[in-house]
Amino acid sequence: MTEWKSRVLRRTAAVIVGMSAVLAGTTTAVAEPEPSAQPTIQGAAPVPLPPEFDAAFYNPPAEAVANTQPGGLIAIRQVNVANFGIIPLNVDAWQVSYRSNNTAGQPIPAVATVLKPRGAAPEPRKLLSVQIAEDSLAGYCAPSYALQFLSVASFAGQIVAPAEFIFAQAALQQGWAVVIPDHQGPNSAYAAGPLAGRITLDGIRAATSFEPLGVGTSAPVGMYGYSGGALATQHAAELKQSYAPELNVVAAATGGNGPDLGAALDMANGQATAGLVLAAVIGLTREYPYFAEYIDRSIDPLGRALITAKGPLCVQYQSMLLPFVDLKGLLWSSAGDPMRHPAVQQVMEETRLGKTVPDMPMFVWHSRWDEILPLGSANQMVDSYCADPRANVQYTRDWASEHIVAEVSGGPAALLWLRDRLNGVPAQQGCSTTDVSSMAAAPGVLPYAGSILGETVMSLFGKPIGS
Numbered sequence: 001m002t003e004w005k006s007r008v009l010r011r012t013a014a015v016i017v018g019m020s021a022v023l024a025g026t027t028t029a030v031a032e033p034e035p036s037a038q039p040t041i042q043g044a045a046p047v048p049l050p051p052e053f054d055a056a057f058y059n060p061p062a063e064a065v066a067n068t069q070p071g072g073l074i075a076i077r078q079v080n081v082a083n084f085g086i087i088p089l090n091v092d093a094w095q096v097s098y099r100s101n102n103t104a105g106q107p108i109p110a111v112a113t114v115l116k117p118r119g120a121a122p123e124p125r126k127l128l129s130v131q132i133a134e135d136s137l138a139g140y141c142a143p144s145y146a147l148q149f150l151s152v153a154s155f156a157g158q159i160v161a162p163a164e165f166i167f168a169q170a171a172l173q174q175g176w177a178v179v180i181p182d183h184q185g186p187n188s189a190y191a192a193g194p195l196a197g198r199i200t201l202d203g204i205r206a207a208t209s210f211e212p213l214g215v216g217t218s219a220p221v222g223m224y225g226y227s228g229g230a231l232a233t234q235h236a237a238e239l240k241q242s243y244a245p246e247l248n249v250v251a252a253a254t255g256g257n258g259p260d261l262g263a264a265l266d267m268a269n270g271q272a273t274a275g276l277v278l279a280a281v282i283g284l285t286r287e288y289p290y291f292a293e294y295i296d297r298s299i300d301p302l303g304r305a306l307i308t309a310k311g312p313l314c315v316q317y318q319s320m321l322l323p324f325v326d327l328k329g330l331l332w333s334s335a336g337d338p339m340r341h342p343a344v345q346q347v348m349e350e351t352r353l354g355k356t357v358p359d360m361p362m363f364v365w366h367s368r369w370d371e372i373l374p375l376g377s378a379n380q381m382v383d384s385y386c387a388d389p390r391a392n393v394q395y396t397r398d399w400a401s402e403h404i405v406a407e408v409s410g411g412p413a414a415l416l417w418l419r420d421r422l423n424g425v426p427a428q429q430g431c432s433t434t435d436v437s438s439m440a441a442a443p444g445v446l447p448y449a450g451s452i453l454g455e456t457v458m459s460l461f462g463k464p465i466g467s
Contacts, residue, residue, distance in 0.1 A: 050153075096206045126221075200236040201236050234353050251362075275310075366396075
């Protein structure tokens with residue numbers, strides 16, 4: 001019997017024992033984290049608890065957070081990851097609790113999932129930070145819970161995280177380490193981009209200091225994100241020089257970009273995606289108190305009911321709740337159009353991208369027919385970067401796609417581009433904008449996508465990832 005088959009059998013036996021314990025009414029206690037440079041690694045619980053019922057790990061004592069530097073480790077535990085919560089993956093995985101900062105500059109706890117492929121790799125191992133589009137309003141929707149074996153998040157409306165997990169697995173298949181931050185923070189502040197950027201950068205700090213991952217501070221780091229994940233990645237790229245200049249981030253790739261939340265709301269108003277964008281409005285109230293005060297004072301009864309109903313929901317169900325709603329009609333504003341109210345103008349400006357040129361090469365792509373995030377905003381973001389001669393941006397507009405298809409067709413091309421950067425191949429200088437019929441037709445993309453799919457299928461049967 002091969003080693004990986006034995007490992008699968010042992011894991012299955014452990015799950016059966018764990019389930020028996022749960023049925024018997026027992027629970028797994030999680031020790032309170034102690035602030036230290038390298039905390040003791042806790043074992044994996046047989047059945048994962050969502051953050052709402054796992055406060056000891058997700059919400060450590062305030063003094064433990066405050067006494068830790070941004071990106072510093074507070075607690076570590078092993079976890080078992082799986083596709084859609086039911087098919088275990090043969091890979092090393094941990095969760096790390098670490099310190100980050102909120103918009104007010106106050107210390108907050110953050111959690112990320114770190115993964116290490118099987119097999120040897122040159123030291124230090126390359127690292128890819130994958131920002132998954134959480135797009136949800138509750139803790140149990142976060143990637144750290146949704147990606148675990150026996151998590152129920154996939155069945156409770158978090159369909160995006162398990163689907164995008166394949167891009168993290170593609171990185172593992174290359175022999176890279178991966179860090180996946182819960183970039184919406186402890187209050188699930190969906191669409192609060194600067195917060196997500198800081199949590200992402202601090203997640204990279206945490207991953208590079210986590211010794212078992214084999215990624216040192218000098219290791220080359222890439223960042224990847226699409227849609228809600230692009231928001232976090234792009235803000236991290238803009239903040240990196242001022243917030244985490246010591247990190248060796250050599251490249252970032254983002255697709256389905258939403259650099260202007262006001263433009264996204266204008267596009268969604270009264271359309272099928274209005275429910276998804278209303279959730280972003282709710283998320284912003286959790287990070288910007290002045291905006292929360294304006295919404296609370298101005299929202300009508302229907303809007304208040306929607307905020308209450310959407311609050312505990314993951315992306316699938318909250319976006320399906322009352323689509324086609326007139327978002328602007330839910331708000332009273334003395335300015336007429338609520339988008340002109342000072343509080344709205346301020347939060348839109350604070351979250352707008354394109355104000356700082358990233359200090360690393362960028363691969364940016366967007367669907368010509370994106371129905372959720374307007375192409376014009378992505379164009380403006382790229383133009384604002386490229387007005388600076390220091391900018392290094394490769395921008396592609398895909399004509400044979402919409403929002404979801406563009407990630408499928410563009411994701412492999414982005415990973416190939418990141419592979420070159422992580423391998424030390426210089427990016428082209430300056431900026432370029434290219435219109436293509438489909439990014440899937442780019443040289444090498446289809447064979448690479450096929451290899452990703454083949455390796456993923458084999459991993460479903462217990463093959464070690466990265467061996």
